[in-house]
Amino acid sequence: MPKELDFSSVELPNAKVHSIHVDGELLCNAYELSEWESDSDRMQLIICDHCGTVHCQSGGWVTFRKGGEAVFVLPLFPEILSNDDWAHSEYEPPHIIRKRGVLIFERDVYAKFRASFSKFPRYESIPPMTYHEALLTFQLEVPVRLLGDAFKSPNDAKRLDLALAASEGNAGCISDFR
Numbered sequence: 001m002p003k004e005l006d007f008s009s010v011e012l013p014n015a016k017v018h019s020i021h022v023d024g025e026l027l028c029n030a031y032e033l034s035e036w037e038s039d040s041d042r043m044q045l046i047i048c049d050h051c052g053t054v055h056c057q058s059g060g061w062v063t064f065r066k067g068g069e070a071v072f073v074l075p076l077f078p079e080i081l082s083n084d085d086w087a088h089s090e091y092e093p094p095h096i097i098r099k100r101g102v103l104i105f106e107r108d109v110y111a112k113f114r115a116s117f118s119k120f121p122r123y124e125s126i127p128p129m130t131y132h133e134a135l136l137t138f139q140l141e142v143p144v145r146l147l148g149d150a151f152k153s154p155n156d157a158k159r160l161d162l163a164l165a166a167s168e169g170n171a172g173c174i175s176d177f178r
Helices: 085-090 095-100 107-116 131-141
Strands: 002-005 015-018 020-022 025-028 061-067 070-074 103-106
Touching: 025 095, 070 107, 070 131, 095 103, 103 107
Parallel strands: none
Antiparallel strands: 002 015, 020 025, 061 070, 070 103
16 A cells, blocks of 8 residues: 655655555555565564654564465564563564464465565575474464463463363363463
């Protein structure tokens, strides 16, 4: 979706950019200003709309991973789960991921997406999802945050009081699950 950003507050000319929406939700606010940082394996999708500078505004960061024949758009789990408050805030994912969860593109859909938006990483260069990332993705996707909030500390309280049954141990005893 084309739009124009007003950079007059920093005495720069306005910038004509495109935002990217997925099912009506904002994924990227200024595609032309976003860059895939291959050395750090990340991309800021929500850029400061007052100056167009990466890292000026906190949040909006993602990474890409392959799993099977799909591409996953993930939060930067190491940063948002760290005990460093600055890193946690700086590297928050875009609102669409907080609201709807991890984005998943089938390989052929990602190929079409990337054909329109070539700044996103090439499929061949996307690393496979690690087991730890898969576990955190599962935690993020579990309904009612039953396994805790993946956007908070690893010590976040689990919501196991909502569990009705367990294959081992007592579903009502949280110490059985640690």
